[in-house]
Amino acid sequence: MQLVLDPICKSFFELDWDQETPQDVLEQKIPAEDIQKYRNAIEVCKATGKFACEFRVKRSAGGYRHLSGRGHTIKQDARQFFIKGVFIDVTATKELEGRLKATQSRMQQLVDGIPGLFSYLDRDYRVWFMSSEYRNIFDRQAEELVGVHIRDLIGEEMFKERKPRYDQALAGEEVHSESNRSMPDGSMAYFSVTHKPFRDDSGEILGVLTLGIDITDRRIMEQHVEAKSEELARSNKDLEQFAYVASHDLKAPLRAIEVIIEWLREDLEDYQEGDVQENLDLLGQRTRRLSRLLEDLLAYSRAGRKIGDVKHIHLDEFVKDIATLIAPPEGMQIITREGAPCLTTHHAALETVLRNLISNAIKHHPEPESGHIEISCEDQGDSVMISIADDGDGIPSKYADKVFKMFQTLKPRDETEGSGMGLAIVQRIIDWQKGRIWFEDNPAGKGVVFKFTWNKTPQDMPTDEVAEGRGKAAGISEATLQVEQSEKQDPRPQATVPDIFSEDGFDQNDLQCIGHDTVVLEED
Amino acid sequence: MSDSNVVPVKILLVEDDSIDVKAFQRAMTKLKISNPVTIARDGVEAWEYLSECADAGGEDAPSLVILDINMPRMNGLELLTKIRADKRLHHLIVFVLTTSNDEKDKFEAFNLHVAGYMLKSDMGNSFIRAVELIDSYWRVVEFPDPSFRPERDAAMA
Numbered sequence: 001m002q003l004v005l006d007p008i009c010k011s012f013f014e015l016d017w018d019q020e021t022p023q024d025v026l027e028q029k030i031p032a033e034d035i036q037k038y039r040n041a042i043e044v045c046k047a048t049g050k051f052a053c054e055f056r057v058k059r060s061a062g063g064y065r066h067l068s069g070r071g072h073t074i075k076q077d078a079r080q081f082f083i084k085g086v087f088i089d090v091t092a093t094k095e096l097e098g099r100l101k102a103t104q105s106r107m108q109q110l111v112d113g114i115p116g117l118f119s120y121l122d123r124d125y126r127v128w129f130m131s132s133e134y135r136n137i138f139d140r141q142a143e144e145l146v147g148v149h150i151r152d153l154i155g156e157e158m159f160k161e162r163k164p165r166y167d168q169a170l171a172g173e174e175v176h177s178e179s180n181r182s183m184p185d186g187s188m189a190y191f192s193v194t195h196k197p198f199r200d201d202s203g204e205i206l207g208v209l210t211l212g213i214d215i216t217d218r219r220i221m222e223q224h225v226e227a228k229s230e231e232l233a234r235s236n237k238d239l240e241q242f243a244y245v246a247s248h249d250l251k252a253p254l255r256a257i258e259v260i261i262e263w264l265r266e267d268l269e270d271y272q273e274g275d276v277q278e279n280l281d282l283l284g285q286r287t288r289r290l291s292r293l294l295e296d297l298l299a300y301s302r303a304g305r306k307i308g309d310v311k312h313i314h315l316d317e318f319v320k321d322i323a324t325l326i327a328p329p330e331g332m333q334i335i336t337r338e339g340a341p342c343l344t345t346h347h348a349a350l351e352t353v354l355r356n357l358i359s360n361a362i363k364h365h366p367e368p369e370s371g372h373i374e375i376s377c378e379d380q381g382d383s384v385m386i387s388i389a390d391d392g393d394g395i396p397s398k399y400a401d402k403v404f405k406m407f408q409t410l411k412p413r414d415e416t417e418g419s420g421m422g423l424a425i426v427q428r429i430i431d432w433q434k435g436r437i438w439f440e441d442n443p444a445g446k447g448v449v450f451k452f453t454w455n456k457t458p459q460d461m462p463t464d465e466v467a468e469g470r471g472k473a474a475g476i477s478e479a480t481l482q483v484e485q486s487e488k489q490d491p492r493p494q495a496t497v498p499d500i501f502s503e504d505g506f507d508q509n510d511l512q513c514i515g516h517d518t519v520v521l522e523e524d
Numbered sequence: 525m526s527d528s529n530v531v532p533v534k535i536l537l538v539e540d541d542s543i544d545v546k547a548f549q550r551a552m553t554k555l556k557i558s559n560p561v562t563i564a565r566d567g568v569e570a571w572e573y574l575s576e577c578a579d580a581g582g583e584d585a586p587s588l589v590i591l592d593i594n595m596p597r598m599n600g601l602e603l604l605t606k607i608r609a610d611k612r613l614h615h616l617i618v619f620v621l622t623t624s625n626d627e628k629d630k631f632e633a634f635n636l637h638v639a640g641y642m643l644k645s646d647m648g649n650s651f652i653r654a655v656e657l658i659d660s661y662w663r664v665v666e667f668p669d670p671s672f673r674p675e676r677d678a679a680m681a
Binding site: 256259260263 | 543546547550
């Protein structure tokens with residue numbers, strides 16, 4: 001077969017203008033991969049009279065020239081076959097196409113690198129572009145999604161829900177929302193979604209860009225925190241119920257015991273045999289101690305939970321009043337240094353703190369008749385720092401943490417008759433007001449200085465709010481409560497008494513009997 | 525002080541706490557008071573006892589009731605309401621001796637015509653002053669003879 005080529009065509013094939021161009025000469029110039037395509041096109045032309053083919057031609061300098069050929073048969077018989085047509089050098093176009101594809105694929109890569117779902121819809125809500133992440137959701141290749149109406153991908157219902165937001169964006173607004181979607185594996189994923197209008201150079205809005213960031217982790221964390229908060233609120237409620245048990249159910253039999261001891265004393269007034277009188281004294285002492293312990297335990301559980309009223313106070317006067325109220329022993333001097341600021345704060349709580357610290361200083365002083373306690377305040381901007389210094393025996397720094405724990409005393413109970421709760425209560429209150437408390441050696445030589453910071457802004461704690469697990473740290477929440485309905489129809493918590501009660505000879509078993517029911521004592 | 529009431533009046537103590545019962549009895553012993561005391565453990569027992577006495581003619585019925593408020597099954601105020609509603613018993617002198625400092629309880633008690641309302645805690649558990657009061661009361665105050673029954677006589681007439 002002969003092809004008649006004009007000189008320009010010949011130059012495409014890098015043939016001389018006067019060279020003959022039989023089929024095989026041309027075919028030499030065509031790369032192997034494209035020859036079949038070329039030959040097929042010719043066969044098709046023989047049959048249909050129309051020639052259409054795109055193929056490459058080798059360049060002697062290397063590389064290829066892309067040709068697009070269109071033609072038709074002009075003469076055909078058994079021997080000869082003439083096609084007349086046009087060859088167009090589309091190399092440049094092909095190159096651009098290639099670059100475009102490369103750019104697109106680079107863009108796809110870029111977008112796939114975004115940790116989120118990225119898509120672009122045109123004004124007709126058809127997908128032009130979607131990041132590969134969507135493959136996971138729609139189970140299709142990103143390229144397959146192009147041109148599809150978004151409704152076909154997300155369903156009619158979700159489209160109805162989303163449409164207003166798309167429209168808002170198409171109108172020029174940036175829209176933020178949150179959504180969730182179940183993943184193919186069944187889990188629920190949460191997204192923070194932003195829709196933005198996409199404008200061309202003239203400012204006209206062509207479509208809407210959507211970016212969805214996976215916030216599932218954050219959402220799960222939030223849910224987790226909420227669950228923990230609820231748990232803690234419940235545990236706090238349990239704590240309150242425990243305090244209720246302590247106050248009502250433990251107090252009643254305790255009162256009965258105290259009364260009966262009185263009777264025994266009266267009836268046995270003249271009995272001098274053996275240890276009876278001494279034992280009765282000890283019995284009385286221990287029950288009084290138990291009673292005080294109970295009161296302090298209650299005070300501890302209430303510390304930092306009572307919202308109480310916030311009052312405006314002058315610190316100087318306030319401290320002076322407390323010092324007077326305590327009525328220190330003869331000879332003990334309590335001095336307050338002037339110059340403290342005024343505060344609007346939970347005055348009852350502050351009073352408890354000061355009262356405890358000052359009483360402690362007095363109680364632990366080896367020579368109260370010549371003792372010296374000095375209280376000073378320092379303004380520290382957001383808070384005040386209050387110091388209570390005494391000239392007693394001081395506290396070794398190794399007890400720094402111990403003294404603030406529940407039921408801790410530094411001397412044997414019989415010497416100080418303290419429950420060991422005072423500082424634990426103080427710590428709890430100060431934690432509530434987001435302050436700090438610690439002690440140092442008195443720089444004046446003898447004794448200790450207790451210092452604490454008190455927030456100028458009163459800190460409130462609604463009854464169900466978490467108190468930073470302080471209850472747990474102190475060991476109270478180790479009590480597990482089960483609420484049972486008794487015949488009386490009042491909730492009677494059955495407490496498992498924590499280890500703290502195993503101090504000072506309280507046998508845990510004994511106390512579990514008390515926790516059980518007051519019926520034990522009312523039995524005749 | 526009149527000594528015409530030589531016969532000590534019968535007292536009904538309605539109290540569920542056995543320690544408080546003991547305390548009351550100790551106080552009576554201390555003050556050398558020997559009135560016969562019947563004890564009911566709650567409102568239901570007390571009502572049964574009082575009904576029996578009334579049915580039997582009322583001559584052996586107590587003249588004075590010392591009433592606790594917080595008791596199981598039927599509390600003091602519920603019992604008092606029944607007493608005041610019953611023609612045979614509504615005349616009973618009742619003193620309330622309770623732990624409740626609740627204004628509602630006090631109001632209700634006086635509404636049901638108690639002769640007095642006393643708090644246990646005011647006296648510790650010795651009840652001395654409560655018993656002294658009750659003792660003075662029955663010694664000074666004139667009680668009608670239990671055998672005096674005008675309606676019964678009128679009915680018989």
